[in-house]
Amino acid sequence: MVSIKDVARLAGTSFKTVSRVINDDPAVREETRARVLEAIEELGYRPNSAARTMRSQRSGVIGFISDRVTTQPHSGDILRGAQQVADAHDKVLMVVNIDRDAGFRHRQRALDILLERRAEGLIYACDYHREVELPKEMGMVPSVLANGFASGAIRVPTFLPDEQQAALEVTRFLLAQGHRRIAYLGLNPRLAAASLRQAGYRQALEEAGIKVDEALIHPALVGAPDGDERSTVEEAIDRLLANSPRPTAILCGQDSTAMQLYLALAGRGLGVGRDLAVASFDDQRPISTFLTPGLTTMRLPHLEMGRQAMHCLLAGSREATTVRLPFVRIERESHLVAGLSPRSPLSESAVSDGPRQ
Amino acid sequence: MVSIKDVARLAGTSFKTVSRVINDDPAVREETRARVLEAIEELGYRPNSAARTMRSQRSGVIGFISDRVTTQPHSGDILRGAQQVADAHDKVLMVVNIDRDAGFRHRQRALDILLERRAEGLIYACDYHREVELPKEMGMVPSVLANGFASGAIRVPTFLPDEQQAALEVTRFLLAQGHRRIAYLGLNPRLAAASLRQAGYRQALEEAGIKVDEALIHPALVGAPDGDERSTVEEAIDRLLANSPRPTAILCGQDSTAMQLYLALAGRGLGVGRDLAVASFDDQRPISTFLTPGLTTMRLPHLEMGRQAMHCLLAGSREATTVRLPFVRIERESHLVAGLSPRSPLSESAVSDGPRQ
DNA sequence: CTGAAAGCGCTTACAG
DNA sequence: CTGAAAGCGCTTACAG
Numbered sequence: 001m002v003s004i005k006d007v008a009r010l011a012g013t014s015f016k017t018v019s020r021v022i023n024d025d026p027a028v029r030e031e032t033r034a035r036v037l038e039a040i041e042e043l044g045y046r047p048n049s050a051a052r053t054m055r056s057q058r059s060g061v062i063g064f065i066s067d068r069v070t071t072q073p074h075s076g077d078i079l080r081g082a083q084q085v086a087d088a089h090d091k092v093l094m095v096v097n098i099d100r101d102a103g104f105r106h107r108q109r110a111l112d113i114l115l116e117r118r119a120e121g122l123i124y125a126c127d128y129h130r131e132v133e134l135p136k137e138m139g140m141v142p143s144v145l146a147n148g149f150a151s152g153a154i155r156v157p158t159f160l161p162d163e164q165q166a167a168l169e170v171t172r173f174l175l176a177q178g179h180r181r182i183a184y185l186g187l188n189p190r191l192a193a194a195s196l197r198q199a200g201y202r203q204a205l206e207e208a209g210i211k212v213d214e215a216l217i218h219p220a221l222v223g224a225p226d227g228d229e230r231s232t233v234e235e236a237i238d239r240l241l242a243n244s245p246r247p248t249a250i251l252c253g254q255d256s257t258a259m260q261l262y263l264a265l266a267g268r269g270l271g272v273g274r275d276l277a278v279a280s281f282d283d284q285r286p287i288s289t290f291l292t293p294g295l296t297t298m299r300l301p302h303l304e305m306g307r308q309a310m311h312c313l314l315a316g317s318r319e320a321t322t323v324r325l326p327f328v329r330i331e332r333e334s335h336l337v338a339g340l341s342p343r344s345p346l347s348e349s350a351v352s353d354g355p356r357q
Numbered sequence: 358m359v360s361i362k363d364v365a366r367l368a369g370t371s372f373k374t375v376s377r378v379i380n381d382d383p384a385v386r387e388e389t390r391a392r393v394l395e396a397i398e399e400l401g402y403r404p405n406s407a408a409r410t411m412r413s414q415r416s417g418v419i420g421f422i423s424d425r426v427t428t429q430p431h432s433g434d435i436l437r438g439a440q441q442v443a444d445a446h447d448k449v450l451m452v453v454n455i456d457r458d459a460g461f462r463h464r465q466r467a468l469d470i471l472l473e474r475r476a477e478g479l480i481y482a483c484d485y486h487r488e489v490e491l492p493k494e495m496g497m498v499p500s501v502l503a504n505g506f507a508s509g510a511i512r513v514p515t516f517l518p519d520e521q522q523a524a525l526e527v528t529r530f531l532l533a534q535g536h537r538r539i540a541y542l543g544l545n546p547r548l549a550a551a552s553l554r555q556a557g558y559r560q561a562l563e564e565a566g567i568k569v570d571e572a573l574i575h576p577a578l579v580g581a582p583d584g585d586e587r588s589t590v591e592e593a594i595d596r597l598l599a600n601s602p603r604p605t606a607i608l609c610g611q612d613s614t615a616m617q618l619y620l621a622l623a624g625r626g627l628g629v630g631r632d633l634a635v636a637s638f639d640d641q642r643p644i645s646t647f648l649t650p651g652l653t654t655m656r657l658p659h660l661e662m663g664r665q666a667m668h669c670l671l672a673g674s675r676e677a678t679t680v681r682l683p684f685v686r687i688e689r690e691s692h693l694v695a696g697l698s699p700r701s702p703l704s705e706s707a708v709s710d711g712p713r714q
Numbered sequence: 715c716t717g718a719a720a721g722c723g724c725t726t727a728c729a730g
Numbered sequence: 731c732t733g734a735a736a737g738c739g740c741t742t743a744c745a746g
Contacts, residue, residue: 001414001475003739014717019741027715049473050416051739053407054722057358064452070433073643080427083454087463092470095421095452097440106444113449116406118358234649256647259616263649266623286430286641290613292591292620360723371733376725384731408723411738717746723738730733 002043011039022047053118062086062313063114063141064095067148068127073284074302078125078146081306089314094119111137121313124148125306129161129192142318146309147302149192155320157312159305162324163193166298167200169329170279171251175208178340179249179277183240185233185261186219187253194219197253197281215243233260237268248337249277255284258295258334278334281327294332301325359400368396379404410475419443419670420471420498421452424505425484430641431659435482435503438663446671451476468494478670481505482663486518486549499675503666504659506549512677514669516662519681520550523655524557526686527636528608532565535697536606536634540597542590542618543576544610551576554610554638572600590617594625605694606634612641615652615691635691638684651689658682 004022008015013032020028021036028036039045053059064082069075079095086093094117096110114122115137122141126132126148134145134154143156150156174182184201187194198219205212218236240247252258258280262272272278273293280288283299304325312323361379365372370389377385378393385393396402410416421439426432436452443450451474453467471479472494479498483489483505491502491511502515531539541558544551555576562569575593597604609615615637619629629635630650637645640656661682669680 001739005739015740016717017715020716023741029715032715046469046472048411048475048739050407050410050475051722052741054405054411054724055739055741057722057741059407070427070437073430076427076433079452080454083452087466092474093452095436095440095450097437109444112403115403117449118405118407256643259644260647260649262620263623266620267626267628269624271624284643286613286644287616290617292617358723362723372724373733374731377732380725386731389731405723408738409725411740412723412725414725414738715746717744719744720742722741725738726736728733728735730731 001048002045003048004045006043007036007039007045010043011036059118059120060091061094061114061117061119062091062310063117063119063122064093065110065114065122065124065135066095066097067125067132068097068099069125069147070097072127074282074300075125075127075147077302078306078309081303081308082123082125082146082310083306084303085307085310085314091120091314107135111135115141123306123309123313124156125309129163131192142313142316144309144313146305149322157309157317157320158322159309159312160322160324161193161300161305162326163196164200164203165324166281166327167197167251168204169200169327170281170296170298171201171204172208173329174249174251174277174279174335175204175210177249177277177335177337179337180210181213181216181243181245181247181249183216183243183247183250184218185236185240185250185252185257186217187257189219193281194253201251213243216240216247233257233264237261237264241268247276248340249279249335252278252280255280255282255287255295255297258297259287259291262291272334273336274338277337280334283330288330288332291334293334293336296332296335297330298327299330301327358405359402360405361402363400364393364396364402367400368393416475416477417448418451418471418474418476419448419667420474420476420479421450422467422471422479422481422492423452423454424482424489425454425456426482426504427454429484431639431657432482432484432504434659435663435666438660438665439480439482439503439667440663441660442664442667442671446667448477448671464492468492472498480663480666480670481513482666486520488549499670499673501666501670503662506679514666514674514677515679516666516669517679517681518550518657518662519683520553521557521560522681523638523684524554524608525561526557526684527638527653527655528558528561529565530686531606531608531634531636531692532561532567534606534634534692534694536694537567538570538573538600538602538604538606540573540600540604540607541575542593542597542607542609542614543574544614546576550638551610558608570600573597573604590614590621594618594621598625604633605697606636606692609635609637612637612639612644612652612654615654616644616648619648629691630693631695634694637691640687645687645689648691650691650693653689653692654687655684656687658684 004015004018007018018036021033069078098107098110122138122143125146131151132148133152134150139154145156145158202212280297283297288295288297361372361375364375375393378390426435455464455467479495479500482503488508489505490509491507496511500513502513559569615635637654640654645652645654
C-alpha cells in the first residue's frame with residue numbers, strides 16, 4: 001500500500017507536508033499543495049485510517065447495534081437516518097446484529113467488536129417499540145436508544161414514536177371529517193403501542209365531548225409482531241357493524257389490520273371510502289400504497305428516530321431523557337366518505353399522497 | 358485507555374506475553390496465561406484493533422455497500438445474511454449507503470470511507486433485482502454483487518434470485534394441484550423479474566403439454582417498485598374471469614398484486630382458496646401472513662444471497678460468474694381449492710406455514 | 715510556510 | 731516458554 005512517505009518522495013516534500021495537505025491545514029503554500037495533490041492522485045494514495053485512529057485516539061466509528069431492525073419492515077429506516085447524520089459529521093457506522101435468539105455469547109461478541117474498534121458512541125435500535133435490557137457496555141461509552149425503552153440498570157437518552165399523540169391526531173382528523181361513531185380495532189395487548197394508541201383514541205373522543213362507546217372498541221389479539229395469531233377481524237367486524245347507529249369510521253391499530261378489514265368489508269359488499277372510512281398506523285408501504293383506495297395512516301417516525309438518536313449522540317448529551325417523536329399523517333383516500341359534514345378545515349400539516357388515479 | 362503494557366505490568370510479565378495470550382498462542386505456560394487473563398479482566402482491557410490493523414496490515418473489515426437495501430421490505434436480509442457469515446469468520450461489516458439520488462460526491466465519499474478503512478473486500482447489494490453500474494473501486498479490491506447485475510466495465514461474482522426457476526416451480530406446483538387453466542398477472546415490464554417470471558410460467562405450461570392461452574396473461578404495469586401506478590387488477594380481473602372455461606388459479610407477479618386480487622375477488626363475491634387458487638412471489642411478510650387465507654408464495658432468497666456473497670468473498674474467488682439462488686416455496690392456504698384432482702403427490706421440499714386458525 | 719523527532723499500541727521476526 | 735527490538739503510517743508538539 002502506498003503511504004504518506006511515497007507521496008512525499010514524489011512531490012519532493014517532507015511527509016509532514018503531505019499530512020498537512022490531507023488534513024486541509026491552511027499553512028501550506030498553494031504551489032506545494034498542488035504538487036502534493038498531484039502526487040496523491042498519481043499514486044492513488046488514500047490515508048490509512050488505522051494509523052490516524054491510533055495516533056489521534058479518535059476512531060470516527062459509531063457502533064450501531066441492530067436488534068433486528070433489518071427484519072421488521074420499515075425499521076431499517078432507523079439505520080438510514082442514523083447514517084445520514086453520521087455522514088454529515090464525518091463519522092462512520094459499524095453495524096452489528098444482536099438477535100435475541102442468538103444467545104449471550106454472540107451478543108457479547110458483537111459488543112466486543114465495537115469496543116475493540118474504539119467506537120466513540122453506541123446506538124441501540126429496536127425492530128419495534130418495546131422494552132429492552134441494555135448491555136452494560138452502554139454504560140461505558142456515550143450511548144442512545146432508539147425505538148425501545150430500557151428496563152435494566154443502564155439508562156440512556158431514548159427516542160420513541162409518540163404513539164398516543166399519533167392516535168390523538170388521527171382520531172381528531174376523523175372527527176374533523178364529521179365522523180361521530182368511530183370504532184377501534186386494537187393491537188395485541190403485549191405491544192407497548194397497544195395501550196398508548198387506544199389511550200389517544202379515547203382522549204380525542206373525550207375532548208370532542210363524545211362518550212366512548214365500549215361496544216365500538218375491539219382491543220383484540222390482532223397482529224402480534226412475533227406470533228402468528230391470525231386475524232380476528234372477521235369476528236370483530238360483524239359485531240362492530242351490528243351497532244346502531246353503525247360506525248362510520250374504523251381506526252385500525254396497524255396497517256395489516258386495515259388490510260384485513262378491507263377484505264372483510266369487500267366480502268360484505270361494503271367499500272372502504274364509499275361506505276366506511278378507514279385509517280390506521282405505521283404506513284407499511286407495500287400495504288398502504290397498494291390498497292385501493294389508498295390507506296390513510298400515521299407513518300412511524302423511523303428515519304427521524306435514527307436521525308435524532310445520532311444527533312443526540314454527537315451532541316454529547318448524556319442525560320437519560322425520553323423524547324417522543326411525532327408520526328406523520330399520510331392522507332390517501334380511505335378516510336374519504338361521502339355525505340358527512342366536516343367540522344373544521346383540514347389541518348395543513350399533513351402529507352398527501354393523493355388522491356390519485 | 359488501558360493498553361497491553363498496563364496489563365503486563367499488573368501480571369508481572371513482558372507485554373509480549375500479553376500479546377501471546379490475547380492471540381491464543383499456545384506457547385505460554387498455563388500459570389502465566391491465568392495471571393494475564395486475570396489482569397485483563399481486572400483492568401477491563403480490550404485490544405485496540407487500530408493498532409492490530411496497522412501492524413498486521415489486515416483490517417478485518419468487509420465493506421457493505423447498500424444500494425437502498427434498508428428501504429425495500431425484505432432486502433435488508435441480504436445484510437443480515439452477510440453479517441452471519443462475517444461473524445463466523447471474525448470479520449466485521451462496515452455499512453455505507455449509496456442512494457442513487459444522493460449524487461456522485463456522496464457516492465464517492467462512501468467508497469473512500471471503505472478504502473481508507475482498508476476494507477479487505479466489498480459487497481454491493483441492491484434493493485431489488487436490477488441492473489447497476491459498479492463503482493470502479495470494486496475493480497481494485499475483491500468484490501461481489503448481490504441482487505443485481507453489472508452493466509459497466511467492472512464485473513464481479515454475482516448472486517441473483519433465480520426468477521425463472523421460481524416461476525417454473527410454482528407453476529408446476531399449481532399444475533400438480535390439478536389446475537389446467539392458470540392465469541398470470543404480471544409485473545411492471547421494466548423490472549428484470551418481469552420477463553423471467555413470465556418465462557418460467559410459460560415453460561411450466563409447455564412442459565405439461567398445455568398450450569399457453571394468451572388471454573389468460575395480463576402482463577401489465579402492476580406495481581412498479583419506484584413508481585406509483587395504481588393497480589390495474591380491477592380491470593384485469595374481469596377480463597380474466599370472462600374466459601371460458603374460467604381460470605381456476607391465478608399466479609401473481611408479486612404479493613402486493615395478490616393482495617389487490619384478494620380484494621377484487623372479495624368484491625365480486627369470490628373467495629380465494631374457495632373459488633380460485635392464488636399464488637405469488639416474494640413473500641412480503643406483512644402481506645402474505647396476514648391475508649386470509651394465507652398466501653402461498655415463492656420467497657425471495659435475500660438471506661441466502663447475502664450469505665453466499667460473503668462466502669464467495671471470503672473464499673477469494675474472483676471469477677465473474679453468476680449464481681442464481683432458488684426461492685423457497687412457502688405453502689399457506691391460498692392454493693387450496695376444492696374439487697380438483699391433484700396430478701402427483703406434493704413435493705416434500707416446500708416449507709409449510711399452515712394451515713392454521 | 716516547512717521539517718525532524720517522538721510515539722500511538724500493537725505484531726513480526728528474531729534471539730535465547 | 732519468554733523477551734527486547736523494530737516498525738506499521740500516521741498525528742502531535744515543538745522548532746525553525
